[in-house]
């Protein structure tokens with residue numbers, strides 16, 4: 001367990017479930033300057049509402065959610081995640097209709113699942129299937145390589 005925490009700290013990688021911006025957060029008139037960075041995600045204008053890679057770091061969740069178009073956020077700055085990470089919408093797991101097309105995807109788990117070392121993930125047939133797993137926080141194209 002200690003090893004896991006140390007490894008995550010050294011790599012600066014932190015996995016956490018994603019959080020939806022509430023209506024209240026979206027209409028916040030003012031945010032504090034407190035620095036508790038989050039990776040805010042905007043959904044693509046077209047296409048899926050289940051996941052997106054349009055992301056930017058904000059000083060805190062209030063300023064992320066008060067930004068037009070930001071629908072949800074992951075804890076920590078976007079730099080703490082792989083560059084090509086695409087984040088699952090917090091409600092994507094409610095979606096039960098995925099095609100079975102094979103587009104190998106590596107889904108990375110949030111911190112509800114820990115592994116012996118490194119990032120913790122599983123192979124999925126496609127992105128829709130990855131995000132349907134409620135513990136998957138983000139994914140990358142291709143099969144998992146260094147993930148356990």
Ligand SMILES: *[C@@H]1O[C@H](CO)[C@@H](O)[C@H](O)[C@H]1NC(C)=O
Nearest residue numbers: 121122123143144145147148
């Ligand atoms: C995912 O699939 C690849 C290729 O088949 C394999 O090398 C890897 O061990 C698998 N990873 C996991 C976490 O299942």
Ligand SMILES: *[C@@H]1O[C@H](CO)[C@@H](O)[C@H](O)[C@H]1NC(C)=O
Nearest residue numbers: 082083084085140141142145
């Ligand atoms: C995503 O980025 C990681 C490292 O940041 C790299 O190992 C992996 O090959 C990349 N995957 C794709 C599909 O570009």
